[in-house]
Amino acid sequence: MAYDHEEQEQVELLKAWWKKNGNLITWIAIAGLLAFAGWTAFNTYQHKQALEASAMYDEVQRAASLKDNGKVQASAAAVVEKFPATSYAAMASMAAAKSAFEAGDLKASKAQLNWVVEKAKSVELRAIARLRLSSIALDEKNFDEGYKQLNGEFPKDFEGDVLDHKADLLVAQDKINDARVAYKSALDKMAEKHAGRQLVQIKLDALGGPLESTNDVAPAKK
Template sequence: MATHLDLEEQEQLDQLRHFWNTYGTLITWLVLLVAGAFMAWNGWQYFQRDKAARASVLYDEIERSAQAGDVARIERALADMKEKFAGTAYAQQAGLLAAKTLHEKGNADASRSALAWVAEHAVDPGYQAVAKLRLAAELLEAKSYDEALKQLAGNVPKEFEALVADRKGDIHLAQGKRDEAKAEYQKAWAAFGPGTDYRRLVEIKLNAVGVDPKSLESAAAGATPAKTKP
């Protein structure tokens, strides 16, 4: 004769079978999905670490080639970097380093090509802004003024706004547009913090276009609202 405890256990077993028959397939799929997602995440992390490690090795190759001044090796290594590791920070750094060395070696076209690639493909806005500023400087040197200004069009991170204004002023001055140059230098002067070396350089440029920086300081002081007494 079945005891009360046997009946309770049987009832619990029946409830468990009913629950599993109802939700078992769903639970199994959820477990498989979670396990699959976990494995995929681990695989992606491993892939990213491996990719970064291989990009690092190639960056070291570009760095050694730059130190040796081997232009051919730089161009080959940079081509490999762009093809295989374009989305990494190493690729952006490699493009800037290669451009600097290529420019120093007199290979202006290759240098501008490397900078243009970083300016277009860089994931980091800071690297992108640096590439545009350097490319604009090289185009200014080549007297390609309109192309230089195109590189500086659009938004840049706030910390680069003063540098962009200063570079635009240089380009306008080279074009003989003193008023435009003056306006950009004034923007740069206002954006740079007081006492910075770059601001002192901009002050020299302002003097060259007939603006006394002291007058800007007076105007800035006059625009500062006076503190009201409590």
């Protein structure tokens, strides 16, 4: 095909530009392709990890349903060791904490819960773990530890639960009026459909008597 003079100049300019910049553009294109390939491979890897972690977590649940605490602890440890950054690791630790508690091994239960508090990405699971640790501290009559756990970080939705657990500690210390105030404050913070609301009301009713003060117990520090 014949080119006129102007077209020929444009072609030559294009060739010159490509000679100068072509390698850079090629490397940019290759980098883009590698990034895409890497992203695809990462997603595939993540998906594969999630499937494997899920299967291992199923083993934890299966052992828990059979009340086999030894198997629960071993299976949970395997999930944590292999997939520590996944939500399955935190859930496995929570299941192991429950199993150990039911088996009377409070030391193991606390160790699992502390792992969740320190390592779990889910703020909700960390909050639940702190509440469970405060309950164990109550069983051990370690009230300072119980309050320490309740003064940790909690999402706003847990304010009622924190006050409920503080009230339990106050009852155990025979600070009945303060406990009444805390239970009442817990009810005020809890939504109508909150799962623990009825139990808090029962505990408040069981204490009986009028409130002697109107000072609410402070919620956990933010």
